[in-house]
Amino acid sequence: MNINATLAASLHRQHTASPSDWETTFRQMALFDLAADTELGFFLAYYRNFAIPSIAATLHANAEIQQRPMKRSYDTAIVIYELVSCGLDSDRGRTMVELLNRVHRNVPGTKDDFLYVLLTLLVVPIRWIQKQAWRQPTTAELAAASRFFTELGSRMNITGMPATYAEAENFFDRYEAAHVARSAEGQLLMDSTVQVFQSRLPAPLRPLAKRLISTMLDDGRLTDALCLPRAGRISRTGLKTGLAARNAIRRRRPLKTKPHFTPGAAGSRLYPGGYSLDQIGPVNVPSSSVPSGHELP
Template sequence: MNIHDTQAVSRHRQENTHPEDWEATFRNMALFDLAADMELGFFLSYYRNFAIPSIASTLHSNAEIQERPMKRSYDTAIVIYELIACGLDSERGREMVGLLNRVHRNVPGSKDDFLYVLLTLLVVPIRWTQKHAWRQPTTAELAAAVRFFSELGSRMSMASVPRTYAEAEAFFDAYEAAHVAPSAEGQRLMDTTVQVFQSRLPAPLRPLAKQIISTMLDDDHLTAALGLPNSTRASRAALKTGLAVRNTISRRRPLKKHPHFTPGKAGSSLYPNGYSLDQIGPVNVPHSPAARSNELS
């Protein structure tokens, strides 16, 4: 399969899906065709919350990130990937939605704060793929992603969740313009969480962790609020070159046949042998009986 065939097959399949197959379309985007870039986008979305002083204050007072930074980071990713892989209305999906509702039940914040947190998971990964992925996301993929997070928001009793990607972007940008600012709590959360990223880097690159994150975020106002160093011409060039090489290789390879994530078996130093659903989430939040009885398959 040559470079043009790979792109054409992927784009054609994803563009010609039925609108009511939105969950499968988004699943294929996030777990197969654009999996690596969607993961990077989800990774970057996690940090943006620390740049909002009201959200950072809530997260800091909870102390979960400071006490268990690796667990909070991995569990956040596992929850969203469980929902994508299994479906919102699957048994495992309902457990994860229930966990999200229990975690947020008594959390202070405005409806716009909660909507912003949800939309970071939509807008940030999409923008990353539009700018850096081996191919552009299709119109059908954008619609499917919006529908996925709109449905998730509805299951979390959120009102006024955007129904189009343009509406989501407009809310996201207006919210950040009004609320991104430095805070001591946000910078402490950032400093704590950087350790998790460092642990995943090769040893020679670990001292550059903050610089790498800053370059990937590519937003001076945001990185200043997070207490990160400015990106440099050299770091931007290195990122651009590295992604260009990766994308050239990706375009010449056959499409992925195995998903980026397998429920219950996500490999990490935290869950090296897999996990059951009752292990996921803050230690002080109770799980439902179904989650407690859920065993690894």
């Protein structure tokens, strides 16, 4: 197999993708071409909400993260990947959208709060990819990712979605400049959730979990708000070197033929035998019709 030819072919396909194929383009990006970095971006986006005091207070009051941090973390990722993998209007996709609307019924917050939470899933992964991935995202991929989250926002009755990725970035930066701050609730959520990251690290690295997260976030204002240790020169250099080596290897290997995520698949720490959709989400949440109005993703 000519590795360079397969990588070039995929890159050409992603460069020339039709705007009408936005769901396929984003799926290829998130599950194949830039899968590992997209996942890391989703992971960092999850923590970012804890740095907004009003959102942290809501999440803390719900208590789901403190009581079941592993389940909340895994289920959040599963919902997003089900939507990406199966499509927003597939049977599984509609079930996940209904779940999102149901579990966030009556969640307090402003229109901008709801929009910010959704846009973390767009902006944070894209920025990580632009800075750290083995290749840059294409213009078509940026448009496809933006369209995906615009369509998801529409299905969740979130209005005012930015029309372009550049507008999404602008909103994201303005919102964080106005709202990022330290809070007791945010620190408690961070402390509860960091154990999930620790569980995925080799034993010798687990004591360094908070410093690793801080290094990946690479934002002093944010790490201060989350009560994380500031990243030092050594840790930043280590991350940069490790990612450079990984990227060099990545460019010399063909794209995987198996997607990064398979719906319902076995093998995860939380669902070693696989999962059904009715297992996903908070426990003891009654089934009901999808409400109208704004919903937090």
